Amino acid sequence: MSKTRIEEGFPERLRSERSRLELSQETVAKLCNVSQQTVHKYEAGTTTPTISFIYSLEELGFNTRYMIFGEGSKDFSHVPLEVVEVLFKIVDEIEAEQVTTKLSSSTKHKMLLTLLKRFKKDPENLPVTKVDMLELMWGGVN
Numbered sequence: 289m290s291k292t293r294i295e296e297g298f299p300e301r302l303r304s305e306r307s308r309l310e311l312s313q314e315t316v317a318k319l320c321n322v323s324q325q326t327v328h329k330y331e332a333g334t335t336t337p338t339i340s341f342i343y344s345l346e347e348l349g350f351n352t353r354y355m356i357f358g359e360g361s362k363d364f365s366h367v368p369l370e371v372v373e374v375l376f377k378i379v380d381e382i383e384a385e386q387v388t389t390k391l392s393s394s395t396k397h398k399m400l401l402t403l404l405k406r407f408k409k410d411p412e413n414l415p416v417t418k419v420d421m422l423e424l425m426w427g428g429v430n
Contacts, residue, residue: 299333301355302345306331309349320344336396339376343369367407375403 306316313331317324320341329335346352352369379399383391391399406413 297358298337298355299331301358302337302350303331305345305350305355311348316345316348319348339373343373367404371407371411372404375400375407378403 306313311319313327314324317327320327321344322341326335326341330337330341342352342356345355346369356372379391379396382399383396
């Protein structure tokens, strides 16, 4: 199964932006109110960052659109960060409904990308029903 742009590059782009700003993982962790190990996991790609972490990075001067969508990616550059927050919340709600297991990072990334594609096609019609949520979880990216 192929990886999405977010999976392929987010950890490297996070590291790159942190380096560009000359910040250590420890400093970023302290300023974003997370542990250094959390920053390490985000950079290693073993954990999906939270929207609050991404907002914190934006406040520190990180180019969050580049980090999320990648260099040269125009597909979702028009999506306001507030909308990305709503999309992350939808994914979190779907995960919260999973009683037996947490969703994998790969599944969350696919869901987020699918939501972004839906937003691009029809900004007024984000999925809100249980059926839409399940379709996102099991349907993946079209």
